[in-house]
Amino acid sequence: METLHYIELSKCPIRFDAASQLTNVFFDDSNCQIFAVRSGGATGVIVKGPTEDSVISFCMNDRGTIRSIKFSPDNKILAVQRRENAVEFICFQGEQPLLQESIVHQIKALVYGFVWVHTREVAIISNSSIEIFTVIPEKRQLRAVKSLNIGIKWFAWCTVSNIALICSTDNNSLVPILIKQKSITKLPKLEMGNTNSEVQESKVTLGQVYGTMAVFLLQANTEGMMEVEVYLLNGPGLAPRKCHVLRLGHVGRFAINTVDNLIVVHHQASATSLLFDIALSGEQANGVTYHTPITPGRSIRPFALKLPSLSPDGQTMQCELYSMHWVLFQPNIVIDAKLGCMWYLNLNVEQLCTLISDRIRLTEFLLQRTSGKQALLKIVHQMVDEQYNGTLLPVLETIFNKINKVYASWVQLELQTQTAQPSNVKTTIKLPPAPKVLIEQQDMFQYVFQPISERANTETILILYLYSLNKHNIAAQEDLSKMIISELIRNRSFDTLRHLVSYSLLLESKPIACFLLSHSDVDAAISQIALDMLSKIEAHDIIIEVLLGQGKVVDALRLARNSMNNDSISARKFLEAAQKAKDDLVFHSVFKYFQLRNLRQRGTMDFLKTEQCAEFVQYYSNLYPKELSA
């Protein structure tokens, strides 16, 4: 059997010129661009990313070794750092640099780096300050916008949350700093306990999980095993606290990525990657949750690189995984500079499903994954299909509840946005983002229930689902209601059906009631239930049709008289049914009723021509010839 790999590299890597004596390679994780700089730019710079086909290539003058190179978000200005106290800005027109118009900005401190915070704004981080400048290409100058003086040993940048984590020279504390357009905000420092020892830059990784900025800190625990401490920036003003600890159970070199809100910890020595999900439950102590890997560590799926070749099938080369030449960037980027490949790390949810045997945990896990919906539906389907066993019901119940909890919160949100909107406002209603995995009853019906229709246990499973929906205040919709009805009828569980309808647990609508009516030949109980439902929704017109169909013309007429406008009752319809009933007394009663109505309405017993009742008048006169002539 093929070994399972839950993590894989993207199928099409972005290829670039491998790093060599002539070529330097840089990566900008803000724009996901890889820069291959040949001979300091003189023989060309090729920028690729975030996809293989977005390429910019140009040449520039070699004016010293490049330390860092980054485009502004709109690719209009290129910032290059060649010296430790200056940053150079080159404006672009189209894809070509205007080399004459470059701006060189010098500062008196040691520049650690710079980040683009806006199309024309750049933040330069040096050993003594953080400064934001606006680049004004027209005037070929930089204007200082904001600055914060702070002693910095090193810094790390998290693009998604615009936060720089700095290691302060004061106490070695780690301070997150929010850098946005025209503003620098110092946030409370990380609560790290009493240790004042310096944290090495290489031990720190920044990332975002479940929409919250997180600081991952690699630390050895008391037993010497490595752990990752996760500090979450839970809210403004709150100091980032150690919330989770990931137990790695290994020693050695590690690197961290985040993929789909999962934390992937790569271990070079064993060439495995461990997966952690901080949303799953774990051992709790002092407000910290201790996590173990979701499954034992496995390696990344081997990657075969297609070599350029003339033959169509081509030759491939197995790439070395966890290579010494690998550099990882956030959130999920792997670069092999020697090979000239850049991959995105992806999760293989399907493989993972086979590795997590606890179905409830798996459900919790899949509910948080972007591609979890199909996988989860498949899992639930398997559980009700080939894996079904009576003892699985409690597990299914829990799974249904977990799915419906998400579903219910979404329904609630939808409802709120609808009610909050005044009806006269014509703006398009903006829905909040849908949950990652939203499994509505229609999905369950289509992918889980419909395939198992007419099986022995289907009724039980459906009612279990109905219970879960009811618990979360979601009403059953038409398809589900119909299916429950069909299964109950098939199993002759009329008593249950009766209860469900009387408790209004199924959708009450004309189509459903008619669906019930269509099965009334199975058992009279169904016809009773159908009529009950019709009377609940006051569908008098259908009840009248049913009564007429059963030949109960007088009953139908009576109901018609009580439920609708007396004048609008169609005389022809009732007279026709009465004639069919072949009961002269019934016909007489109905005929008399309409004659009297005519009398009240128009002062004469005769029918209007438009009522098309001539044949019935004729029929009546045949039955009772004396009376009419009199």
Added chain:
Amino acid sequence: MAKLLQRVETTLRCFYVFNSNYCKKEGDEFKKILYYNPEDIELNTKIKDVGLSEAIIQFTGTFVGDDDCKALHTQKTTQLFYQPEKEYWIVMVLNVPKEVKGKDGVEVPEYRGTEVQDRIYRAVLRQCYNMFRLSSGTFRSNSNDSDEDNGREQLKGRLSTFFNNYLKTLRFPVGDVLSFMHSIQYLPLEQALFLRAHNFINMIRATFPVIKETVLLYDERIISGGQIDAIELCSLHQYLLTSFIEKCEHLIGSSQSESPLVEKFQNGVYVTGLGSEEHSTDLPKIYIKIRKELHCYYIVIFRVLRATLCLLISATEDPPCKEFYDELRSYMEPQLSSIAKDIEENISKQGLRKANTSSSLSALASADDNVNPKYIFINEQSLKHLTNIPTEYRRTNKSTHYLPANVTNLIADLIPSDEANSLEDSYSDLKEVQIKTTNDFWIVQRCWNWRRCYVIIHNSKATLLDITQEARRVFDKEFTDDVFFDK
């Protein structure tokens, strides 16, 4: 003027079961008598009685068909016939009520044969058979033996063990409206609670596939009856009540009030089966129709607090072993106990709500209270009934009845058809009937969509209009799923 000296109520004169086919030749007449109560009667009398019944059945058969002889009224007795299985007849003979009047110093008995309502007693007779079948199976299956005499003796034995006890529990005269309607009281719950109980049962059945059917009761009311046919469920319900539930409650209830009862069932107890009170390994067996097929089942009853769970296990296999009981208990005890507690809470909540709506119809004060209208509501499909006639009344041995006998008889008269075939009809009647009795009772009956509803009002001065309005008020208040009548 005649003066009433004494009144003798309806009593059971005799009760017998026979099958004419067992008498092949003259002199063998005794063979056809399968059961005769009272037993200590001269054989010749028995043979004569049976012979007479046979003759009547034969005679009427010429006019109405083999199966249609129902009752025979004589001055002093009423005989009721019932043929539950081909060739097997059950006959119940009643002494009609007698009033002894003094006329010029002479005692003159006056027989009130008309006070005996056939339908009521036929229903009692049918129930006799149903109960026998529930506990022992059909007559035919009991007499199945290669040797005819052996089979007959076997059936005779069964009949006499069963009916000797059962007939003692019958009370004459039958004056309780509900006892002959054969209906079941369901416990109304909240949506979620109902579904929870339902799913709980489903899960038990899915986990323990030997369990074929389950019935969940709370106190005496049914929450879920599974797929058992309504009429069968009704018999099973009666069997459970008389054989187990009342017995349990009686044992403790006699000494003190309710609290020890709750305490006893705090942790769940097997009422039948291994580890039950009596430590008997003999599981009771019952015969019941599920999906129109009669089968024999072991019945395991488990009770927690006020909830009783009755599990039917197919009797074609060996009775379950101890491990099964232990496993079953650990599975269902915590859940059932939590459900029972929630139901109790639910009921008390409902009770509060009812009380708040004031002048509640169900909050009837005392039995003599004739001011408030009484109502009975029956769904012919599910045999579910709703009533404000207190159930406690049914168990006490008081001679006075909740409703006067003539009212009860009239209600019985209003029941559309005697036998259970009416369910097969494709539609039900829609009608309303109002009756005034000589003792100022009004009965309003409404039928619609396989439901029957009776409102009984006692009012001497009321006009037809008053009664119509009062009945409508009751209907509107108690039965909401009704569009068929003028509102």
